[in-house]
Amino acid sequence: MTEVKSVVCPICGCLCDDLEVTVENNAIVKMKNGCSVCEAKMIHGYNSEERILKPMIRKDGKLVPVTMDEAIHKAAQILTDAKYPLLFGWSSSTSEAQRVGVELAEELGSALDNCCSVCHGPSVMATQEIGIPTCTLGQIRHRADLIVYWACNPWSSHPRHVERYTSFSEGRFEKSEWKDYIQKVKAASGKKKLEAAARQSRVIKYQPPPRPQTCTVDAPPQTIQKMGRKMIVFDVRKTMTAEAADYFVQVEPNKDYEILEALRCLINDQELDVEKVGGVPVEYLKEVADALVNCEFGVIFFGLGLTASAGRFRNIEIAISLTRDLNKKTKFVISPMRGHFNVTGANVVFAWQTGYPYALDFSQGYPQYNPGEFTAIDLLRRGDNDATLVISADPGAHFPKSAVQNMMKHPLIVINPDLNCISRLGDVVFPTQWCGIEYEGTAYRMDHVPIVLRKVVEPPEGVLNDEELLTKILAEVKRIKAEKAAKTPPKSTCATKKEEAN
Amino acid sequence: MTELLIKNGFVFDPINKINGEKMDIAIKDGKIVAAVNEKTAEIIDASGLTVMPGAVDIHTHIAGGEVNTGRILRPEDHVKDVERKTAITRSGVGYSIPSTFTTGYRYSKMGYTTVMNPSMAPLEAKHTHEELNDIPMVDKATYPLLGDWWFVLEYLSKDKIEECARHIAWMLSTTKGYAIKIVNPGGLESWGFGGNVHSIDDQVPNFCITPREIVRGLAKVNKLLNLPHSIHLHTNNLGLPGNYSTTLDTMKALEDIYTGDKPVCHITHLQFSSFAGDGWGNMKSAADEISKYINNHNHMTFDMGQVIFSETTTMTADGPFEFTLYQLSGHKWVNADVETETSGGIIPMHYKRTSAVNAIQWSIGLELALLITDPWKIFMTTDHPNGGPFFAYPKIMAWLTSRKARMAMLKKCHKKAQKRSLLPSIDRELSLYELAIVTRAGQAKALGLPNKGHLGVGADGDVAIYNINPETLDISKKFRTARRAFGNAAYTIKDGEILVKDGEIVKTASGRTMWLDVNTAEPCVVDEDMKRRFREYWTVEYDNYPVFDHCVKVPEKITVKASV
């Protein structure tokens, strides 16, 4: 039995790196500090019945196990035969694997895209329009006295975000609001119990602490005047995160843009001639605007509710504009809640090798970028590509039907540790190791902080990791291309002439 | 093993006091040697060509979190300048924030063999190293930002220099860094809550320390640790009119730390710290005042931070300064603060001849380089990409070596700048020998790299050969020819291998990453208390913080013995 400390969780963009894992007989049997999502995967999930252990090729409509060499050759053959392949996924691979991925795409002259195009692509586009004032998560832990979660629900999507980085974390200049929250929960968990508690502590008359204010009630807004850190949540429904907030504003679906714009007006001291914006009484927004302007250090975290609702990247742009304006009055930052643990890494690696974070194309021999053109869904919908490689992603579950149908018309290669929707549809299916459990490598946290994932157990025998696998495919592609080139006489282009002259 | 003989070139090797002598340079197994076997060695006929040590860049932002955020921010910067994949080179994009491969190739084409990345948030050090791994063709190193690190502020405010030194030693080794980088000392911590410091004696909020104490403290630490380079400083009030007095104050504050041997501080991109006037309207050059001081003192070195008239991207750890630029321009703006350590910002920039301020800046850079009489004190940089992209270096070389070239440019500048410029009064033209100092020898010496920047026996086999015949080509007159020659090296040789021929890449190499392993007599104790402090200060565990050995692809560990 061994205990491994400081293990990094390879699940969400929080990239918590304080897990303590107990390993017995090459299996994780116990762990500390992880959230429930993390425990579910690390203890039971990663070695499920669905685990793929052998490479498979579709023969006569059925996936049959083959040797690794055969599968690699087949995959390389598919990719070199295709005129315009698409390589998609990458958000749950290590940076080392992503690096090889870019080289493979360049070698093939293919399209290359990562999961960013279906999550925070609009956030990237908005950043390219007007930039982004942001910071690392520790900065928020130490300094933020106002935390706004907009259209995201960390309570379930990033369970330790609040505890590690925002309201409940203990910083140098700001204290944790954990105790306050416990009190709130107690208040909600039954008046009687609390009254008894109150009697015991000899408080004559128990007053439950104020509940988070919701703008849907008709009473005038309660002022957000509590001391210490404040948390405000904007969302279309009252999520668990909203329950924990000091102030909750329920937004009408698809009205985020209007509300953000209204807040911009208010913080710039302009009057609004309407009573409600996006279903929210202006009085409430004024209350929020005051809180935004009067904080020492504020932050807005936003999620897919903002990137995927009407307005898309314009929503993010206006949220960033609001943050820019706020910086003229106080210190304010904004940050996207990135989902998969290394989707940020995919952007980072693609950008340093090519200049662009996603939606890439190499068909001209150099990197080109155009979201809407080279983004996977758009490309598939138009039926532009004639082979697909999917790695560590499941477009089978998340892409629109028309995109998946077009993908199915052509050969499909899948690299994934277990059988997900898309690997069931693959023509060549590779097993791979779980990164962060069975092999190490770098990942980038949602705030771009790089952390090296650890290896805690040995991978199943014969199963390679993403990087090794891609390197082999790349080598085989190069070999096949060289073989083809040797067979066909070279075209006399300027480039070859020059080479001959040398 | 591989032997190379460069025959009959005009050799400019200032460290060995060789000034244009016709001679042979021999390389064996990647190192300069006295002689090789002429029969078996590969021969380069360099007759009629200029031979210099491989060029060294002391300050260029080419890798890491900030640079990469700049790449993501600016697709419009990349589309106009692309590089196709070839049989031996990777594709990429160029212009002000080139992709990693392109960065390496372009440096190599100009005869550069060593480049230093001057700005790395320690928390994001792994990122910087991953990118450096992907920058081929050159040796490189990177400086961690340490001037506003909480540990430093806390130790120095209590005057605990030795403890501070031990932690700095730990940090340099942990981040695989090369030198102590200080940016707007105290200002970055203040920026955590949106503030700044405005003189070297302002108090840093919450920490009971001043910029003066930080800079002096770290200069002392640098000495105690015997680091090869001095502290590398970006001054307070950078980029603001009237800031030259702050720069003078800073230089004066370090005089007594100098003991006559090695310089104690390198002020980087001096141009941005040499503004006179009290507002943008009457902003003017302080090159005169600054250079007078520097000509009378020997305790520091500098680099230019020359402005190029071009589109570019400014990026610096000086978050408050980038915020000022944002307020001035309203342009797209990135702020990127890093917990416990530093801040950062990015703003696209277009330096225009028709802007009085930009043209004055352009003039200041050249005035400084020409008025500071000792070329071993001020080196050629653009603070890439802050003053302009590095591939514009041949232009600067022309302006430095040719009065005609710079006057031609000045004539095209804003009238106000023409009137205020000191350039018409300066006749000095750098010789090839002096040019070799400001582009390699001086930089290598200031960096404390004994095997770089010269061609003596034992030096690294890094050589640049340019198509310039000093006997027949007067570079001060034919500056365009010279410019072309400097932009397309006839040969770039790295570790004895020919990587570039006639301005084209013929071979690729990965280059090494140099880093300091600083040994203190009593190592910094990493006890439970430090781990606890660590956990409180950062959101990353102590065990996960270091740049592990396997993160650096081709490392070159340089061991330093500290006197503490």
Ligand code: SF4
């Ligand atoms: S919050 Fe995210 S990273 Fe942290 S333990 Fe849970 S799933 Fe893992």
Ligand SMILES: [Zn+2]
């Ligand atoms: Zn710089």
